[in-house]
Amino acid sequence: MNKEQTFTIFGGTGDLTFRKLIPALYNMAAAGNEQLNGRIVVIGRRDYTSESYRKLAGEWVEKFARLTYREEIYDKLAERIVYYRMDFTDEDEYRGLDAFYTEIGARAHIFYFAVAPRFFGTIVQGLKSVHGAGSGKVVIEKPFGENLLAAEELNVRMEAFFGPDHIYRIDHYLGKEMVRNIQTIRFANPIFSNIWDAGHIECIQISALEEVGVETRGGYYDHSGALKDMMQNHLFQILTIVAMERPEGPGVEEMHREQMKVLKALCMPEAAAGSMVLGQYGGYRKEQAVDENSATETYAALRLFVENDRWGGMPFYIRTGKKLRKREMQVAVVFKSPVPGVPQNILNIKIQPTEGVYLQFNIKRPGEADEIIQAKMDFCQSCSYINQMNTPEAYERLLGACIRGERSWFSQWDQIETSWKYVDAIREQYVSGSLPVYSYEPGTAGPKEADEMLRQHGHAWFD
Ligand code: BG6
Numbered sequence: 001m002n003k004e005q006t007f008t009i010f011g012g013t014g015d016l017t018f019r020k021l022i023p024a025l026y027n028m029a030a031a032g033n034e035q036l037n038g039r040i041v042v043i044g045r046r047d048y049t050s051e052s053y054r055k056l057a058g059e060w061v062e063k064f065a066r067l068t069y070r071e072e073i074y075d076k077l078a079e080r081i082v083y084y085r086m087d088f089t090d091e092d093e094y095r096g097l098d099a100f101y102t103e104i105g106a107r108a109h110i111f112y113f114a115v116a117p118r119f120f121g122t123i124v125q126g127l128k129s130v131h132g133a134g135s136g137k138v139v140i141e142k143p144f145g146e147n148l149l150a151a152e153e154l155n156v157r158m159e160a161f162f163g164p165d166h167i168y169r170i171d172h173y174l175g176k177e178m179v180r181n182i183q184t185i186r187f188a189n190p191i192f193s194n195i196w197d198a199g200h201i202e203c204i205q206i207s208a209l210e211e212v213g214v215e216t217r218g219g220y221y222d223h224s225g226a227l228k229d230m231m232q233n234h235l236f237q238i239l240t241i242v243a244m245e246r247p248e249g250p251g252v253e254e255m256h257r258e259q260m261k262v263l264k265a266l267c268m269p270e271a272a273a274g275s276m277v278l279g280q281y282g283g284y285r286k287e288q289a290v291d292e293n294s295a296t297e298t299y300a301a302l303r304l305f306v307e308n309d310r311w312g313g314m315p316f317y318i319r320t321g322k323k324l325r326k327r328e329m330q331v332a333v334v335f336k337s338p339v340p341g342v343p344q345n346i347l348n349i350k351i352q353p354t355e356g357v358y359l360q361f362n363i364k365r366p367g368e369a370d371e372i373i374q375a376k377m378d379f380c381q382s383c384s385y386i387n388q389m390n391t392p393e394a395y396e397r398l399l400g401a402c403i404r405g406e407r408s409w410f411s412q413w414d415q416i417e418t419s420w421k422y423v424d425a426i427r428e429q430y431v432s433g434s435l436p437v438y439s440y441e442p443g444t445a446g447p448k449e450a451d452e453m454l455r456q457h458g459h460a461w462f463d
Contacts, residue, residue: 005038005403006106010088010123011114012042012053015216016141020172021114022057022081023065024395029077030067031392035403039104040081043088043097053083066393089119094126101130109136110402116220117145120154124161134161139168139402142233142411143224148420155413168402169411173234175394175401178351178381182241182331183255185349185357192347193246195335198314202344203459205332206238208320212327213281213442214298218289226278226300230320232423233411236263238351239316240415242331243306252408256415263418267305268425274456275303276430279438279447281323297437298322301450302426303457315457319450323442327353332462343374346462355382355391 009017028036042053062069084100086093113120120140127133145151158167173179187193208230214221221229244258279299285292299321329351337344348358357379365371381387401409438447454460
């Protein structure tokens with residue numbers, strides 16, 4: 001980032017900014033990342049001064065930054081942070097923002113929309129009063145739009161203002177180390193790549209479980225729910241990387257092409273009841289800014305099929321939920337038993353909190369007996385301090401990519417469009433079938449109906 005480049009965050013007092021963005025900026029500074037030396041303008045409605053904001057943000061950095069907090073590093077970063085108070089939903093206030101930019105000599109803009117998608121259009125409208133804004137870049141958070149129609153309208157507006165090549169649709173799961181590792185584990189190991197198909201695999205389970213609830217984000221989340229907040233983007237990205245054919249080249253464009261083919265081959269669950277379970281944690285309706293009669297799902301589990309030569313007939317189970325008994329994101333590949341009664345081989349790609357690979361296979365019990373027992377190999381990549389230090393977090397990686405103008409590690413419009421079509425259709429099926437949203441106790445594994453869904457098909461979640 002050169003001196004004149006200005007990085008502006010809309011939603012500067014929100015959870016995402018404090019928890020992820022500012023700590024990522026700190027990590028980049030601490031790692032000596034020279035690209036980031038421009039001004040950081042943080043926009044919020046609350047009554048902070050730049051000084052009080054910097055102090056508060058510093059406390060979050062201390063808690064959430066990957067690299068050890070060092071005052072001298074934070075102070076240097078903080079000098080570049082300016083808090084600008086405005087109501088970003090009020091178009092008139094953008095003239096003031098324009099004047100402020102002139103005053104600080106801001107020119108090459110990167111805007112980060114860390115706000116709910118219903119505000120994106122308003123901000124774009126407001127930025128029309130800001131000189132030079134249209135030639136800047138914009139990073140937007142998911143979900144992009146609230147359904148396919150809204151997403152299409154928004155896309156047209158954003159592309160008209162910023163131009164298609166200046167839009168960075170962030171899916172931070174694409175920046176996670178182990179998500180990027182899936183391709184290597186698959187394609188660089190013949191022991192896996194040669195048997196990566198429905199002929200050898202019984203099912204694949206992708207789980208993104210969280211211990212936290214909606215915290216301070218009830219207002220956003222209650223309009224979104226697990227299907228739109230996690231499935232439509234993060235989990236579909238991972239599913240398509242796991243299921244795609246080997247890309248023709250090393251570039252991410254080639255990978256996108258293959259991912260798109262998988263998305264297009266996704267089949268609608270046949271009967272919603274047997275292929276989809278939604279849940280809501282007890283106490284959710286009492287969360288701040290949540291409707292007291294809300295039917296929003298905080299848990300979703302789906303049984304999906306990818307109808308192509310490789311995967312025809314093999315189920316993918318994907319699930320995500322909040323307020324569960326543990327935080328865990330993983331891809332478990334359950335291979336078919338060679339003969340009935342012999343335990344299955346399982347490959348588990350651990351994405352977080354531990355990063356690593358676990359493999360379960362069969363051996364003979366040592367000694368006289370001829371019994372088969374399971375051997376469990378557990379490779380922990382993140383247990384090494386050096387690996388921890390050298391592995392940038394998703395937001396660091398993706399912010400860096402945006403600054404360098406590398407759009408390839410961001411979601412592309414055609415992916416978003418296709419996954420919306422799918423998610424809209426399954427929601428519709430769910431609503432028209434008036435299927436229940438089951439209640440589950442916080443701190444448990446989620447609704448028992450999700451376990452039942454697998455049991456019906458002779459499977460169980462790999463935990
Ligand atoms: C965000 C969702 O995209 O991802 C949140 O909006 C969720 O609801 C978060 O908590 C999970 O991210 P991570 O990196 O902690 O797995």
